[in-house]
Each structure stands twice: as structure tokens, then as C-alpha cells.
Amino acid sequence: MRSLDSFSPEELDALLETDLEEITDDELLADVCFARFYDFFLEFWPTIETVELVPNWHLEYLCDQLQEVFEAWERGESQPDVLINIPPGTSKSTTVTQLFPAWLWLRAPGTRIISSSFASSISVGHGVKSRDCLRSDKFQRLWPGRIRFKGDEDGKMSYRNTRGGQRYVTSSGGAVTGVHADFILVDDPLNPMLSASDASLKQAAKHLETLSTRKTDKGRSVTIMLMQRLHEKDPAGIWLTRGEPLRHICLPGELTPDPKTGELGFNVKPKHLVKKYINGLLDVLRLARPALAKLKLALGSYGYSGQILQQPSPEEGGRIKKRWFRSMSWPAFLENVPGAKTAVWHADGDTAYTEEQKNDPSAVMVSTVLQNTLYVRYSGEFTLEAPELLAKLPQLLKDNGFGMLSKFYIEPKASGKTIVQMLRVQTKLNIVEAPPPMGGKTERVNASTPFIEAGRVVLLDGSWNEALINQCAAFPNAAHDDRLDNLTQAIARATKPQAGLSYA
Structure with a gap:
């Protein structure tokens, strides 16, 4: 407990309206903790944690930001959701998911809260610690009778107080039926100890979408999500690209x-x-x-x-390092690389035809192999409907050196087969269905990395260079990897040429 002499003159001036001799230390402490969440956090840390608190500036900042969010809600103001990206081991859960809900009930006992994490056991643990704080001797001593739990609704997954407040606990993939909340707290929607898979990303995204429908007031209620980044398409990535207002704290x-x-x-x-x-x-x-x-x-x-x-x-990149790629200007290529002036340029395509940006774009890469080195002349992505895609491709390839001997290798997936048929009918391009890829995407990337690391991929200077390098370096966490698919397809053909498919 903080003693009376630990308070600053400013705190005393703001809180004391009676004679100093008539107020007890407990009453003063209760006023201070009620007025500011950070003071509550400092005082009530020992009620749920056995290790000693090591204060740092980020804890005070987070507490003050959370208090701002609460006070805006208390005034009935509409406000954006909150995203907090911060490393593990920084007391983020203790601050946001355990002690903040306890302070919310102190200030507004009727507040309804939903909290969620990647696992039910984690979510339950957060909820139990909040309840431990509210039931602690210190809390009951400072605010006797303010929070009483309903005996018939006092479980680990859901509990209520006698003043209308509720805490409901769920997890990614868990049900949230018939429950609405003023504050939705999402703490690590993905397991940070595991690599983010497509299945886990989709499950977390769906759960987040479901939680967004559980607000008691669409304008006033707030979702607060805290997590460390795990993937470009993780829940934080989804929020950052949705184009809506957001209070973003990234530390x-x-x-x-x-x-x-x-x-x-x-x-x-x-x-x-x-x-x-x-x-x-x-x-x-x-x-x-x-x-x-x-x-x-x-x-x-x-x-x-x-x-x-x-x-x-x-x-620096993950499996594929950015520094492995070499670059060269077009004049230097023509002057210094034997065979450059008579090179036959070929293309690799990963086609998808839709205007919906949520789907994968079409990607095309134009390259040639000279002296066991892959020279890339162009790499691009675009999202178009089939007619626009068919109209764009012939001119795009012509602009990048395509001739009568050039071949356009298209990945043989469902939309690729359709494009192959349409291009053969509507254009004079030499269209070839690329051999079915061997193994999974990770295997194909791993097979390509020695070729790239050896400096055998040279990018001819263009505005697209950085986009290709960044996408390769981001694997396996990139939002899209179609350019990378083109590259690995071309490398596979260059390193293991098949009859009729080589760059001869």
C-alpha cells in the first residue's frame, strides 16, 4: 500500500477536498486508484502476480491510452478500435486483459466484457486473474461492497456482478452466441509458439469477424487487440489493411x-x-x-x-535473403553479358482473373537464361477480369522482348487451364502448360534457394525490383507469393530442363 507521504502535492491538491487530517490513507489511495488506471495497475499488480513489478515507461503509456479509451466510451463517444503490437514478456496481458477489466468494473460496474485468446485455457486464466483482483482483500477493503459476484453466475467461462456487469471468456474458434459487450479484448488470437498456417489464419480471421458483431453499440463499443506480429495476413495485418480508423500502438x-x-x-x-x-x-x-x-x-x-x-x-529476408539478388542496368546487360542481344525471352505466369482484391492477383515474369544465370526483365502483379487480362498480356509481353521463339509457361491450376485455352484461341503467343509443380511450396522454395544464393538471379533495373525481392524475402509470411511462384517455376526449368521446355 502507498503511504500518505508518497503522493505528490499535485495529487493531493486534486483529490483532497476535506481537511487532510480527516482522510485516511485507504481513502486517499482509493481515490487515486479510482481516478487513474496506472495507479490502480501499480497497486494491484501484487494481487495477481507473485513476481515483483519492474516498471517501464511503456506500461504507463499503455495504461493512460486504455484510460483514454474508457473515458471516451464513458462519455458516449464513437471511437476507433485499438491495436497494440508489442513483444512478449512486456506484461501486456497483465495490463490489458487482467487488470484493465478489473478497473473497468471499478469505474463502471455494469460494463460487459468479452475476452478472447488463441486457447480457451489462456482466456480462462486471464478472466480468473481479473476476478482474483476484484476479490482481493485490498480491493474489498478500499471499495467495500462495490463489486459483488452473482452466486448463480460465477463460473470460469462467464461471471456476472450484481450491478449488471459481465465477463465472458472465449477463444479463437470458440462460440460467442447470445453475448454482447461494451469492450472486446482480443489477446494473442494466434499461438505465437507455432508457425501461422493457412488454417489458423483463417480461423483467427473468422473469429475476429464474429467478435465484431458482438458489440452492444457499433459506434461506442471498442475492440482492443494486442498481439505480436506473426504473419502479413495475421489479424493485425487484416486490421491494418482494412482502411478503417484505428488507434495503433506499435512498440x-x-x-x-x-x-x-x-x-x-x-x-x-x-x-x-x-x-x-x-x-x-x-x-x-x-x-x-x-x-x-x-x-x-x-x-x-x-x-x-x-x-x-x-x-x-x-x-534481411527469411529463407531467401535480399542480399542474394543481383541487379544490372539494361545497357550493362547488353554490353557485358554474352548472348544478351540475341536472347530469347520467356514468361512464367500464375493467372487468376477476378477484380476482388481479397483474391490472389495474376503474376507474370519475363526472363532468360544465359551462362547458367537467370536474368529477369520484368515481374508484375495485377488483378483483372478475364477479358482485361487477355487484352493486357500480349502487349505486356511484346513490350518485354517477346518474339516468335518465346514461350509463355502458365501454371496448370484451374484458372490457368482456362487462360491457356483462351490465349491459344485469341492470341499468337506460344502458350505452354508448365509441368505440375513438384512437392509443396516450401519444398520448391528450398530447391530454388541454392540457385539464388549463388548469385544466379540477376534483376534488370526496373520499378518492380523491390516488390519481387520483398515478396521473396517475406516467404512464408507474405500476403501473396505469386511472383515467387513465377521465379521458382523458372528456376526449376533452368536447373532441371525437360524435353521441349528448356531455354535452348
Whole structure:
């Protein structure tokens, strides 16, 4: 408990309306904790945690942001959802999912709360700790009788108080039927210990969509999601690309430079928080340099980049490193590469025809092989309906060196077969169904990496260079990988030529 002499003159001036001698330490403490969530957080940490709290500036900032959200809700104001990206081991769950709900009930006992995590056991644990705080001797002493639990509705998955408040606990993939909430707390919708699979991403996205329908007031109710980044299409990635207003707090474990501008801490949000970092670190005690080095070793480049740096693709690349790609200007290519002036250019296509941006785009790459090196002249993506796609391809290929000897290899999936048939009828392009890919996508990428690492992929200068490199470096966490599919298809053909399909 904080003693009377621990309060600043400003706190005393703001809270004391009676003679100082007439107020007890408990009454003063109750007023302070009621008025500010961060003070409540500091005081009630020991009611749910056995380890000693190590304060850091980010905890105070998060508490104050959460209080702003509550006070806007209390005033009946419409406000955006909240996304918090922060590394593990920073007390994020204790702050947001355990103590904040307890303070919400202190301030507004009738508040209805839904909380969710990737696993039911985790969600239940968060809910139980909030209840432990509310039932603690300290809470009951400071605010006697303010929160009483309904005996017939006091379970681990759901509990209510006698003033209309409810806490309902669920998990990704769990049911949320007949329950609505003023605050929806989503804490790690994906398991950070496992690689994000297509199935887990879809399940988390669907669950998040379901939770969005559970708000008591679509404008006033707020969803607060906190997680470390795991994939470009993880729930945080979905929120960041949906184009809606968002209160985004992104606190990477250390400051890293923008690959384009060199700006340090380019992904910290809000930007002014960069000044809070000490020696480039978010928390010099919890996440000191030695601790970060161990995490990088344990998590690998993928995990470290997402979970610690909040960048779902590592800057240097994952399986495929950015530095492996070489580049060359068109004049240098023509002047210095034997056979460049008479090269036959071929194309690889991964076609999809739809205007819906949520679907994969069509991707086309134009390249040639000279002296066991793949020279890429063009790589692009576009989302078009079939008529527009058919109209675009012939001119695009002609602009990139296509001639009578050139071949257009199209991946033989369902939409690819249709495009093959239509192109053969409507154009003079030499269309070839590429051989069915061998193995899964990861196997194909792994088979291509020695060729790329050996410097055998050269990109001729173009505005598309960075997009191709970034997509390759992001694998397997990229939102789309169609350009990469083109590249691995071309490499497979160059390294294991088949009769009638080589670059001869």
C-alpha cells in the first residue's frame, strides 16, 4: 500500500477536498486508484502476480491510452478500435486483459466484457486473474461492497456482478452466441509458439469477424487487440489493411532503420514514442541486448522479426535473403553479358482473373537464361477480369522482348487451364502448360534457394525490383507469393530442363 507521504502535492491538491487530517490513507489511495488506471495497475499488480513489478515507461503509456479509451466510451463517444503490437514478456496481458477489466468494473460496474485468446485455457486464466483482483482483500477493503459476484453466475467461462456487469471468456474458434459487450479484448488470437498456417489464419480471421458483431453499440463499443506480429495476413495485418480508423500502438523491442530512408524506429507508433527508447531499446531491463540476442537465437529470423520487431518479414529476408539478388542496368546487360542481344525471352505466369482484391492477383515474369544465370526483365502483379487480362498480356509481353521463339509457361491450376485455352484461341503467343509443380511450396522454395544464393538471379533495373525481392524475402509470411511462384517455376526449368521446355 502507498503511504500518505508518497503522493505528490499535485495529487493531493486534486483529490483532497476535506481537511487532510480527516482522510485516511485507504481513502486517499482509493481515490487515486479510482481516478487513474496506472495507479490502480501499480497497486494491484501484487494481487495477481507473485513476481515483483519492474516498471517501464511503456506500461504507463499503455495504461493512460486504455484510460483514454474508457473515458471516451464513458462519455458516449464513437471511437476507433485499438491495436497494440508489442513483444512478449512486456506484461501486456497483465495490463490489458487482467487488470484493465478489473478497473473497468471499478469505474463502471455494469460494463460487459468479452475476452478472447488463441486457447480457451489462456482466456480462462486471464478472466480468473481479473476476478482474483476484484476479490482481493485490498480491493474489498478500499471499495467495500462495490463489486459483488452473482452466486448463480460465477463460473470460469462467464461471471456476472450484481450491478449488471459481465465477463465472458472465449477463444479463437470458440462460440460467442447470445453475448454482447461494451469492450472486446482480443489477446494473442494466434499461438505465437507455432508457425501461422493457412488454417489458423483463417480461423483467427473468422473469429475476429464474429467478435465484431458482438458489440452492444457499433459506434461506442471498442475492440482492443494486442498481439505480436506473426504473419502479413495475421489479424493485425487484416486490421491494418482494412482502411478503417484505428488507434495503433506499435512498440518493437528495439529500433531498426527504415530500409528505404534509414529512419530509425520507422515502425514505432505513435512516432513520438521513439524518444522514449533508451539506447534503442523498448525496455532496458526486460529486453536488454543479451536477452534480445537469446530471443533471436531461439525464435529464428522469422519469429524475431515478427514477435520482437513487429515486422512479419525480417529485413534481411527469411529463407531467401535480399542480399542474394543481383541487379544490372539494361545497357550493362547488353554490353557485358554474352548472348544478351540475341536472347530469347520467356514468361512464367500464375493467372487468376477476378477484380476482388481479397483474391490472389495474376503474376507474370519475363526472363532468360544465359551462362547458367537467370536474368529477369520484368515481374508484375495485377488483378483483372478475364477479358482485361487477355487484352493486357500480349502487349505486356511484346513490350518485354517477346518474339516468335518465346514461350509463355502458365501454371496448370484451374484458372490457368482456362487462360491457356483462351490465349491459344485469341492470341499468337506460344502458350505452354508448365509441368505440375513438384512437392509443396516450401519444398520448391528450398530447391530454388541454392540457385539464388549463388548469385544466379540477376534483376534488370526496373520499378518492380523491390516488390519481387520483398515478396521473396517475406516467404512464408507474405500476403501473396505469386511472383515467387513465377521465379521458382523458372528456376526449376533452368536447373532441371525437360524435353521441349528448356531455354535452348
